[in-house]
Amino acid sequence: MFIYLVKRLNLLITTLFLLSLLSFSLGHLFPGDPVINFTGQQSLTYEEYADIRQALALDDSYFMQYLVYLDRVFSGDFGLSFTSQSEVIRDFVxxxxxxxxxxxxxxxxxxxxxxxxxxxxxxxxxxxxxxxxxxxxxxxxxxxxxxxxxxxxxxxxxxxxxxxxxxxxxxxxxxxxxxxxxxxxxxxxxxxxxxxxxxxxxxxxxxxxxxxxxxxxxxxxxxxxxxxxxxxxxxxxxxxxxxxxxxxxxxxxxxxxxxxxxxxxxxxxxxxxxxxxxxxxxxxxxxxxxxxxxxEAIYQRDYPVIQASLLLVSSFMILINVLADIIHTLVNPLVRKELNG
The missing domain is CATH 1.10.3720.10 (MetI-like)
Structure with a gap:
């Protein structure tokens, strides 16, 4: 049973990792400047633009950029919405x-x-x-x-x-x-x-x-x-x-x-x-x-909202699927017997 739970957890982590890679890639695949696509801040001075570009590690390798992106995701920073100019995570909540x-x-x-x-x-x-x-x-x-x-x-x-x-x-x-x-x-x-x-x-x-x-x-x-x-x-x-x-x-x-x-x-x-x-x-x-x-985000080409909604909604759906699989194993004695056997 412990090995089964480890496998389910590994599947969850692997799937979320692939989702985060896809979400991170969208920031570069969307047309326009990656600084604006990641942060949603459109009116920037030269100094602000340079500081944000350095904070996002856009001059470094993709691996370093991905690590910075993960740090922002775990801290709940998905940038600003183009249309509302408010935090994307706040709009989502x-x-x-x-x-x-x-x-x-x-x-x-x-x-x-x-x-x-x-x-x-x-x-x-x-x-x-x-x-x-x-x-x-x-x-x-x-x-x-x-x-x-x-x-x-x-x-x-x-x-x-x-x-x-x-x-x-x-x-x-x-x-x-x-x-x-x-x-x-x-x-x-x-x-x-x-x-x-x-x-x-x-x-x-x-x-x-x-x-x-x-x-x-x-x-x-x-x-x-x-x-x-x-x-x-x-x-x-x-x-x-x-x-x-x-x-x-x-x-x-x-x-x-x-x-x-x-x-x-x-x-x-x-x-x-x-x-x-x-x-x-x-x-x-x-x-x-x-x-x-x-x-509305697709119509307005609100890239930070599209990027965040893809990651958040997909992660929620995957989590529910894994939890349903684990609950079925816990309540069904035949499945537990097969795993233990």
Whole structure:
């Protein structure tokens, strides 16, 4: 087990090292002066330019420049944004909670919908309900997320006028920024009657959450269905059914637990899909998160923001994947037995 953890840690460090190399290279690959690309400072005097160039070791070898870049990364110095002229890491910390909030709600919807439907389809395999769930999942999986989001806007916002088109909250409500998570900030605000604000915030959440949760839900349904069918075909389940144990007890005591274990390492895949879809969803619904921030940076050619977002978001996704793999090993006795054996 110790050797396995060392291997996982080595994989994490190696991948992060390659990511840092790619992020460092972007500062030289972007058009323009590397001093400006790395720092984001556009209005510099000759003395300031010379000092920064010396601090970044741009006259030394690439190896020394890379070491200086790593030192800046570990100290949280990603330069200044071209557009806002504020620190990139400060903008990232301010914007990230909006993306995390939307991703969390979509993940909850994915679990609440995907797991029961996948379990139901697996238990009732080859039945009418299985065919309906599997067909609906396949159709939803084939629809591009940007087209699905626009379709939701067309139907529920423009035609029916049930839900708002974009944003997190009506502009009439001025909620002070405290944690970055809107529902928490509403609770911490000084407004007397908060229920209308909550209603408006939840109405703004429905369309982007459902849009974002669609693709991960279809993937989870397929995973859960496959695992349930595999468990139902095992010998101990067949032996339990011959003993007269009801299907409900078999599913509750044996099938559900054993079908969930193989999904844990696949959580990294679900999370990657969720993060990628989050950026697209934020653009469609003008959600002020990382995806919207990155798109604006690309339009404005804000190189420090592009460089930092690549490193930070990719590192976060890789860390979640490795943690999911380690957790699966810790909770699954069969995997531990194979490693120890």
């Amino acid at each position: 301010r914007i990230f909670p909006a993306s995390a909030e939307l991703s969390f709600y979509a993940l909850v919807v994915t679990m609440l919908v995907g797991l029961p439907l996948g379990l139901w389809a697996g238990v009732k395999r080859n039945s009418l309900i299985d065919k309906i769930i599997f067909s609906a999942s396949a159709i939803a999986n084939s629809i591009p997320i940007f087209w699905l989001g626009l379709l939701f806007i067309l139907v529920f916002s423009l035609n029916l006028a049930w839900l708002p088109i974009s944003g997190r909250l009506n502009l009439l409500y001025d909620i002070p920024y405290i944690s970055g998570v809107l529902l928490i900030d509403i609770a911490l605000s000084d407004f007397d009657n908060k229920w209308p604000i909550y209603q408006d915030a939840l109405r703004h959440l429905i369309l982007p959450t459902v849009t974002l949760a669609t693709l991960p839900t279809t993937l989870l349904i397929g995973m859960m269905r496959t695992n349930v069918i595999s468990v139902m075909d095992s010998q101990y389940i067949k032996a339990a059914r011959t003993k007269g144990i009801s299907l409900y007890q078999i599913v509750r005591r044996h099938v559900l637990r054993n079908a969930l274990l193989p999904i844990i390492p696949q959580f990294g895949l679900l999370f990657n899909t969720l993060m990628t879809s989050t950026m697209i969803t934020e653009i469609i619904f003008s959600w002020p998160g990382i995806g919207h921030w990155l798109l």
